[in-house]
Amino acid sequence: MTVPTIESLPPLADKLESAKRAAAYRAIDENIDFQNDRVIGIGSGSTVVYAAERLGQYLKDSEYSAQVAQFICIPTGFQSRRLILDNGLKLGSIEENAAIDVDFDGADEIDTDLNLIKGGGACLFQEKLVSTSSKKFVVVADYRKKAPKYLSTNWKSGIPIEIVPSAYVRVSDDLKKLGANHVIVRQGGSAKAGPVVTDNNNFLIDADFGMLENPAQLHDKIKALVGVVETGLFIDNACKAYIGNADGSVNVFTK
């Protein structure tokens, strides 16, 4: 099998899925150095599914298979482990591969400086561990994710914050003191009575601070609270964002 060109693929029934696929496929095509890269981060969410799928296509192509079979893929959570395994890729751990060549991951919102909100799918801590351990962090997303300027313009669910479970009351109170308009401990809804538990056995708080003109400063203040493990604000971390459009085109933003 040879890796199919993006143009030769029939569009998916859902335009949003076509947009995600176009962004992820192009990000993989343009950001892997098949000769020199060895350790690849694979993030979480519905867009990165197509990044893992594309890497799986390279694995089946005789021109690339020898190199891709040597790639060690580092996951950012349970879903991401399955994506790696289901596409026939080699699963590795960040304990044994602390330096990652390139990481691909989705985002909930992207500002004009490529700062991100992440964690809508509850995977933010491991995502940040992997993305900040990577030489290159490439974001893959669809057209709904690009903020005109500031974060929390389109993403209205608040900033996801991973916390130690026993600290949820204290952190909730402290976030309100920092100016949060609305703070909730994320609940499992009909799938689970009680809070969502992350892959690290922690809870998540979603805290709405309105539009974020200075996300770096807010990240620092939240991170300093006792009980906070990590915030879903990814500051000065991504170097490129591939944003897929409904018509199958992709806009690339570089820092």
Ligand SMILES: O=C[C@H](O)[C@H](O)[C@H](O)COP(=O)(O)O
């Ligand atoms: O916790 C989840 C992650 O940060 C995801 O990467 C983020 O929510 C984007 O997911 P999706 O690609 O499904 O929009």
